[in-house]
Amino acid sequence: MEAERDAMAERAAGGGRAAGAEALAARQEAVDADARKVRAAAADVELYSTSLRLAVGNVLNRVDDLPALRTASARLGPGVIIDKYTEFVDDFTSFHILISQDAPTAELAQSALALADLANAKDAASRERALLSSALWEGRFEPLDRAAVDDARADMNTSISAFRSSATPAQLRLYEDTVTGPELDRAEVTRLQTLAVADSSRQLQVRLGVRTARSWTADSTARVDKLRAVEKRIAADLAASADDARTGAQTAAIRDGVLLFLVLAVVLATLIVMARSLVRPLRGSSPARSTSPTRACPAWSTGCATRRPPRAASRSSRSRSTPPTRSARSRGRSTRSTARRSGWPPTRPCCAATSTRCSSTSPAAASP
Incomplete structure (x- = not known):
């Protein structure tokens, strides 16, 4: 995006000799290819927060507005073209800052912040290139453009200092x-020479010739390209780290689920063992059930087989050993009446030892 901006500004300042139609078309095609990649990547982004949703929406809106920006830039001056394109670039680079704020790990946040600082430094270097190239092709600075050159250099220095603070040792190396490289040294010499000539003129004129303009463009482009190479490398590493973090999070979730299942299984088994240990003593202390159940005799039964003989019978037997004072017939009647009153011996058993039912004979039927 910065390369297209600079080419549009140079063409507006110097015409076809500054930036040919083929070179401009090639840069626009590269931007269109990147725009298609951005749309495809935005479709796969998980919009888990409102801020992320707004940032992605701003980037997509800017991508959709690129044709209108190109059409309007054909009728604008170099300084206005740079400002309009810079608004688009700022929305693109702000996405890195949002990623650094919502990163799941500190390492990812640090890498995203370093990437944002480096992108800002690259954008500032690109703006400086476009402003100086436009002035060299036109032969003079606009007052606002002269101040913008100082602002671009201050932004680049600030962003590089921030990058040095947030970058890892490997990124800094x-x-x-x-x-x-020598291109950066030559570009710095040309910059200082151009600003010195402009500041010495009331009209901010810098008539240093076409050769100086092309030399500055080539040398300053080397700085921008080197910054872009570092940016791509850090972005690739950041994407790989994000994929590793996502895979690690999924693995950790599966591991935690398995551990939770095992813990629940152990707790359930412990509860079952404890419950069985509590129930077993209760079963041992309960009375044993009879293997041959019997029913109680009804109230009207005439007696059970296991009923002990009454003491009246023993008294009658003792009476039989006394000297007879009555006749045998009289003693027999007396014995039978005593036995009938005491219920012994029983006329029949109500429940046998092995029986499961009592007699259903009514009291009336049991009487003699």
Whole structure:
């Protein structure tokens, strides 16, 4: 997006000699390819928060507004083109800051924050390139554009300092090894020369020629490309770390589920063992049931077989050993009447030892 912005600004300042139609079309095609990737990636994003939903919506809206921005830029000046494109770039880079705020781990948050700082530094370097290129092709600075150059350099320095503070040692080493070279030194010399010439002129004129303009564009582009290379590397590492974190979270969830199931199983088994240990003594203390159940004799029964003989019978037997004072017939009647009154011997058993039913004979039928 920054490359298209700079090409549009250079074309508005210097025409076809500054940025040809083919070069501009190639940059726009690259942006369109990235826009298709953004739409595809946004369809797979899990919108778990309102802020994330708004950020993704802003990015998609900006992507949809790209054709209108290109149409309007064809009629605008270099400074306005840079400002309009910068608004789009700011919405794109703000997504990294949101990711750093909602990252699930501290490592991911740190990497996302470093990526956001590096993206801001790259955008500031790109703005500086576009502003100086436009002034060199036009031969002068607009007052607002001259102040914008200082703002771009201040933003780049601030973002690089923030990146150095938030980056990991590996990321910082990658930056130091990549963003270096003679092109950066030549670009710095051209920048200082251009600003010195502009500040020495009331009209902010910088007529340094086409060669200086092209040299500045090439050298400053090397800085932007090196920053973009580091940005892509950190973004790839961040995506890989996010995938690993997601896989680890899923594995941890499965492991926690299995452990919870095992704990519940152990608790349930313990409860069953305790319940059985409590029930077993209760079963042992209960009275044993008879293997051959019997029924109680009814109230009207004439007696059971296990009934003990009354003492009246023994008294009658003792009376039989006394000297007879009555006749045999009289003694017989007396004995029978005594036995009938005492109920012994029984006329019949009401319940046998092995019987399960009592006699159903009524009292009337049992009487002699």
